[in-house]
Amino acid sequence: MASSLMGALELLLHPTPMLLSILSTTLQMALLSSCAALLLGVPLGAALSLLRFPGRQALVVLNRTLMGLPPVVCGLICYMLFSGVGPLRQFKLLYTVPGMVIAQIILITPLVTGIMESSLGHTAGAVRETARGMGLGGGVTLLLTLNENRYQIISAYLMAFGRAMAEVGAVSMVGGAIAYKTNVMTTAIMMYTNRGDFTLGLSLGILLLLISLAVNLAVWLLQKRWA
Amino acid sequence: MEIRHLSKTYGGKRVLDIPAFAFEPNTRYAVIGANGSGKSTLARLLAGVIPADPGAAISGGGSVGYMPQKSLGFRLSVRRNLRLGVRDAQAGERSARLAAELGLDALAKRDGGSLSGGETAKLALARVLAGRWDVLILDEPTAAMDVPAALRAEECILRCQRETGCTLILVTHAFGQAERIGQQALFLHEGQLWEHGPAEQLLHHPLRPETRQFLRFGAFA
Numbered sequence: 331m332a333s334s335l336m337g338a339l340e341l342l343l344h345p346t347p348m349l350l351s352i353l354s355t356t357l358q359m360a361l362l363s364s365c366a367a368l369l370l371g372v373p374l375g376a377a378l379s380l381l382r383f384p385g386r387q388a389l390v391v392l393n394r395t396l397m398g399l400p401p402v403v404c405g406l407i408c409y410m411l412f413s414g415v416g417p418l419r420q421f422k423l424l425y426t427v428p429g430m431v432i433a434q435i436i437l438i439t440p441l442v443t444g445i446m447e448s449s450l451g452h453t454a455g456a457v458r459e460t461a462r463g464m465g466l467g468g469g470v471t472l473l474l475t476l477n478e479n480r481y482q483i484i485s486a487y488l489m490a491f492g493r494a495m496a497e498v499g500a501v502s503m504v505g506g507a508i509a510y511k512t513n514v515m516t517t518a519i520m521m522y523t524n525r526g527d528f529t530l531g532l533s534l535g536i537l538l539l540l541i542s543l544a545v546n547l548a549v550w551l552l553q554k555r556w557a
Numbered sequence: 558m559e560i561r562h563l564s565k566t567y568g569g570k571r572v573l574d575i576p577a578f579a580f581e582p583n584t585r586y587a588v589i590g591a592n593g594s595g596k597s598t599l600a601r602l603l604a605g606v607i608p609a610d611p612g613a614a615i616s617g618g619g620s621v622g623y624m625p626q627k628s629l630g631f632r633l634s635v636r637r638n639l640r641l642g643v644r645d646a647q648a649g650e651r652s653a654r655l656a657a658e659l660g661l662d663a664l665a666k667r668d669g670g671s672l673s674g675g676e677t678a679k680l681a682l683a684r685v686l687a688g689r690w691d692v693l694i695l696d697e698p699t700a701a702m703d704v705p706a707a708l709r710a711e712e713c714i715l716r717c718q719r720e721t722g723c724t725l726i727l728v729t730h731a732f733g734q735a736e737r738i739g740q741q742a743l744f745l746h747e748g749q750l751w752e753h754g755p756a757e758q759l760l761h762h763p764l765r766p767e768t769r770q771f772l773r774f775g776a777f778a
């Protein structure tokens with residue numbers, strides 16, 4: 331254990347091309363999918379929270395169901411869609427980073443939507459009433475509502491990013507953990523642990539935690555500046 | 558502004574039911590009544606922020622400004638909060654004057670979401686008074702303010718109403734405020750418009766026993 335830890339620290343100080351490739355693929359996938367989930371989930375959550383239309387409650391229940399979608403089931407569905415016999419085969423998404431990003435977006439967007447739907451619901455009424463009393467239009471009211479919930483939006487993003495970084499089931503099925511192409515930290519940790527290479531697995535685990543710490547620190551500083 | 562068959566039902570309980578009433582232009586109305594008598598529901602219905610029961614009609618109001626009982630200070634600077642409803646130079650001047658009168662200048666850089674209850678009420682009042690409305694509805698605008706601030710706020714409300722000639726509908730618990738601001742008064746009781754008339758007459762010589770009962774405690778407000 332101690333020798334593995336020392337080896338991991340040594341590897342982090344002098345990273346190999348393989349480690350850098352895994353890190354780059356992971357960050358690319360996590361950033362793209364979490365940003366896309368935020369861009370989709372915030373308006374969807376706002377619509378479910380602020381608008382009243384037939385079928386709204388059914389959509390809320392559907393979204394809450396999708397929040398619990400098992401990653402392997404998502405991976406399986408994406409695999410079937412992207413594979414050689416699937417309806418999306420012409421896009422050649424299987425075993426690619428864009429394919430992994432799509433799977434992650436399917437997994438994460440309902441979580442962001444759910445958080446926004448619930449948090450906007452608490453403040454939207456008061457914002458709408460105050461804004462309407464001042465004669466403000468719907469666009470300004472929406473912006474004010476989102477501004478009132480900016481901490482919740484940041485929390486939703488953090489959760490989405492963390493989930494994208496830590497997810498393993500869907501990305502391993504859709505990405506296939508191909509070295510120098512689709513291998514990300516979580517799939518690599520699994521692979522190296524199965525091979526008995528604990529040093530590389532541990533160094534990736536430490537790196538994963540350090541990235542999570544860095545992102546949280548950056549957001550904390552941002553929140554402090556806004557407060 | 559005229560209302561006909563104005564009613565509101567929550568969970569099967571009718572909380573407001575007014576067959577007909579006309580608010581005259583350039584007149585100040587004080588709406589009084591006990592907790593749960595339907596005052597805020599009436600204000601919200603007139604402001605159009607909640608829908609009335611089917612069959613209700615509100616007509617001839619024109620532009621309506623409304624300060625809700627639980628107004629928000631938006632999470633922007635107080636200065637930006639004050640600019641939100643400003644649409645022309647005149648409104649800008651009114652807003653600046655109101656900010657000075659209500660003591661908001663010193664708070665200009667503060668976050669509107671971090672203000673105390675009284676400060677938030679001053680901000681909300683300044684924002685809505687800066688606009689030019691045909692009908693202005695204020696729901697307990699000074700409830701969170703201390704007495705000197707409330708009296709200054711009353712002066713601002715009176716001046717703005719006189720300058721713009723709007724119909725003012727003031728929901729209040731404070732007997733003295735109703736007397737100082739209202740030309741006409743409406744007493745709501747269990748969701749009904751129980752009694753209305755000139756404020757002086759209704760507040761000092763009410764006709765109905767329920768109004769008298771309520772106003773017995775007016776001296777403390």
